[in-house]
Amino acid sequence: MTDVTLAPAAAASRRNWSHFALRWTLFTLLGLFALFYLMPLFVMITTSLKSLEEIRTGSLIAFPREVTFDAWRTAWSEACTGIQCEGLRPFFWNSVVIAVPAVAISTMLGAANGYVIAQWRFRGANLIFSLMLFGCFIPFQVVLLPMARMLGLMGLAGSIPGLIFVHVIYGIGFTTLFFRNFYVTIPQDLVKAAKVDGAGFFRIFWSIFLPLSLPIIVVTVIWQFTQIWNDFLFGVSFSQAGTQPVTVALNNIVNSTTGVKEYNVDMAAAIIAALPTLLVYAVAGKYFIRGLTAGSVKG
Amino acid sequence: MTEWLERHIPKMVLAPSFIAVLVFVYGFIAWTAWVSLTRSRLLPKYEIDGLIQYERLFNAPRWDTAMSNLFVFGTLFILISMVLGLMLAILLDQKIRTEGVLRTIYLYPMALSLIVTGTAWKWIMNPGLGLEAMVRGWGFDSFTFDWVINPDKAIYAVVIAGVWQASGFVMALFLAGLRGVDGEIIKAAQVDGIPTWRIYTAIIIPSMAPIFLSAFIVLAHLAIKSFDLVIALTGGGPGYATDLPATYMYTMAFSRGDIGQAASSAMVMMGVVFAIIVPYLYSELRAKHD
Numbered sequence: 245m246t247d248v249t250l251a252p253a254a255a256a257s258r259r260n261w262s263h264f265a266l267r268w269t270l271f272t273l274l275g276l277f278a279l280f281y282l283m284p285l286f287v288m289i290t291t292s293l294k295s296l297e298e299i300r301t302g303s304l305i306a307f308p309r310e311v312t313f314d315a316w317r318t319a320w321s322e323a324c325t326g327i328q329c330e331g332l333r334p335f336f337w338n339s340v341v342i343a344v345p346a347v348a349i350s351t352m353l354g355a356a357n358g359y360v361i362a363q364w365r366f367r368g369a370n371l372i373f374s375l376m377l378f379g380c381f382i383p384f385q386v387v388l389l390p391m392a393r394m395l396g397l398m399g400l401a402g403s404i405p406g407l408i409f410v411h412v413i414y415g416i417g418f419t420t421l422f423f424r425n426f427y428v429t430i431p432q433d434l435v436k437a438a439k440v441d442g443a444g445f446f447r448i449f450w451s452i453f454l455p456l457s458l459p460i461i462v463v464t465v466i467w468q469f470t471q472i473w474n475d476f477l478f479g480v481s482f483s484q485a486g487t488q489p490v491t492v493a494l495n496n497i498v499n500s501t502t503g504v505k506e507y508n509v510d511m512a513a514a515i516i517a518a519l520p521t522l523l524v525y526a527v528a529g530k531y532f533i534r535g536l537t538a539g540s541v542k543g
Numbered sequence: 544m545t546e547w548l549e550r551h552i553p554k555m556v557l558a559p560s561f562i563a564v565l566v567f568v569y570g571f572i573a574w575t576a577w578v579s580l581t582r583s584r585l586l587p588k589y590e591i592d593g594l595i596q597y598e599r600l601f602n603a604p605r606w607d608t609a610m611s612n613l614f615v616f617g618t619l620f621i622l623i624s625m626v627l628g629l630m631l632a633i634l635l636d637q638k639i640r641t642e643g644v645l646r647t648i649y650l651y652p653m654a655l656s657l658i659v660t661g662t663a664w665k666w667i668m669n670p671g672l673g674l675e676a677m678v679r680g681w682g683f684d685s686f687t688f689d690w691v692i693n694p695d696k697a698i699y700a701v702v703i704a705g706v707w708q709a710s711g712f713v714m715a716l717f718l719a720g721l722r723g724v725d726g727e728i729i730k731a732a733q734v735d736g737i738p739t740w741r742i743y744t745a746i747i748i749p750s751m752a753p754i755f756l757s758a759f760i761v762l763a764h765l766a767i768k769s770f771d772l773v774i775a776l777t778g779g780g781p782g783y784a785t786d787l788p789a790t791y792m793y794t795m796a797f798s799r800g801d802i803g804q805a806a807s808s809a810m811v812m813m814g815v816v817f818a819i820i821v822p823y824l825y826s827e828l829r830a831k832h833d
Contacts, residue, residue, distance in 0.1 A: 274634055274645055277649065278648045281652060284667060287666065287667055304674060305677060356560075359556075364553035366553060374824075375565075378568075379564050381824070382572065382813060383767060383813055385788075385793070386571070386813045387568065387571040388792075388796055388805075390571040390574040392796075394571075413563055413567045416560050416564065420560065444552075445553060470654060476771040481796075491656050491658045491659075494659070495658050495774060498665070507672070511666065514662040518654075522655070524654070525654035532653075532654060537716060
């Protein structure tokens with residue numbers, strides 16, 4: 245009798261045990277991967293807090309014995325980005341001055357375009373949308389040369405307004421895509437009803453569509469900000485000594501060949517350049533992910 | 544008049560953007576295509592002279608290196624990111640309480656500039672002071688990890704950094720896909736006593752085929768456009784061992800002053816992108832119309 249009652253219990257405990265082992269393996273794997281993704285950030289932070297002496301003698305992953313913020317100060321206001329030695333600070337502000345208007349303008353244009361394409365269909369609207377969408381996917385190398393000449397003709401070569409212009413132009417495709425895909429889910433009867441009530445194109449946009457748009461505005465702003473802040477190709481191609489964005493300045497600091505290599509300064513500079521987008525990610529990660537997956541997951 | 548205005552306002556709102564795209568995307572592509580058929584060097588010339596630039600391009604050993612690097616980098620980058628991303632998504636899909644935190648950790652590299660990623664990994668892979676020195680410090684004196692400065696291995700260093708940056712994104716795509724699989728089918732399979740791994744390989748993964756395609760498209764696109772990462776990590780070197788088409792184009796355009804080569808290499812890049820994207824966009828747009 246005892247056998248009969250014990251057998252299921254033993255099986256259950258064996259099952260429990262294998263369940264436990266599985267969970268344990270699962271968590272170990274997940275933890276190891278978390279370490280893999282966190283390691284570079286950890287190394288960047290600890291290296292930036294060490295003195296050069298400690299970097300030379302200590303281990304890559306050791307905590308700093310003596311925490312010093314010298315490297316941060318140097319990276320922010322003294323490091324050389326070529327002949328200029330003012331640190332990242334002026335270039336950080338360049339990036340802000342480029343990103344803020346470029347994000348604002350491209351988002352507004354995207355909202356207007358998306359509204360028209362999704363709700364005010366006319367013959368050819370779909371073709372226009374396809375053509376704009378296509379523009380998102382071109383490798384920008386194919387427009388670098390003519391754009392450099394065009395900026396020269398417009399008198400914007402090497403200037404910050406020139407970079408704003410470029411980012412707006414090549415951001416329109418994505419912002420239009422985001423808003424169009426959002427507005428297309430809003431029933432067209434809404435516009436019809438509002439038209440019957442005598443509301444016009446702009447009125448309907450202002451009082452019906454814009455109030456609904458907060459989530460997609462957040463997604464678009466975050467997407468555009470991340471793209472423009474992290475841009476390097478346009479920044480390096482269309483800027484000159486005083487107008488470079490922070491990514492270009494960071495690269496210049498890291499790859500400058502003169503003097504002693506200050507790895508702690510490199511790391512502090514890299515973190516400074518990364519902080520704005522990391523902050524956005526930490527605060528609004530959900531919307532960041534939505535933007536990333538918006539173009540690539542159907543529906 | 545007002546009625547006419549009312550009817551045409553939508554078109555007028557769309558017009559500036561549309562014209563901008565026509566000029567700055569399609570017009571510029573046409574310009575580059577045209578110049579790629581001329582003998583332009585430091586300054587553009589506009590007399591068409593056949594395929595001379597493409598001939599020069601395909602005979603340049605440096606372009607050859609760039610294309611085979613793109614092939615090696617692209618294949619490994621896409622493959623490893625996909626496998627890692629899928630694996631992470633499946634691991635995270637096991638009703639983990641800390642899923643939110645882990646997802647955040649796996650995905651944050653995607654928020655970073657590739658210049659930052661390149662800078663960080665350049666330091667980590669620094670042979671004298673980075674991982675190599677660390678492992679040697681543990682007593683493994685003959686341990687070598689000099690990929691960033693080794694011409695034969697440097698492209699694999701770029702793969703490591705690229706995978707670190709993009710695999711979390713692939714995970715997010717797959718995780719969204721896993722969540723979209725019909726729960727009833729899985730439950731039914733479980734009731735039938737089908738082991739979990741079989742459920743994944745026979746039901747869940749095949750049903751995510753569109754997501755594999757999306758992930759492939761996005762990753763391929765990233766790989767072809769890769770520029771920042773190489774510049775920050777290896778500068779295209781040692782020598783031009785890690786040159787990619789994007790860095791080749793940039794060098795020709797802005798340091799060598801060889802506009803003809805820059806234009807023709809850009810056109811080849813666009814050809815590669817379109818060969819991948821066009822069938823995809825076409826099927827997407829058609830599916831939406833049906």
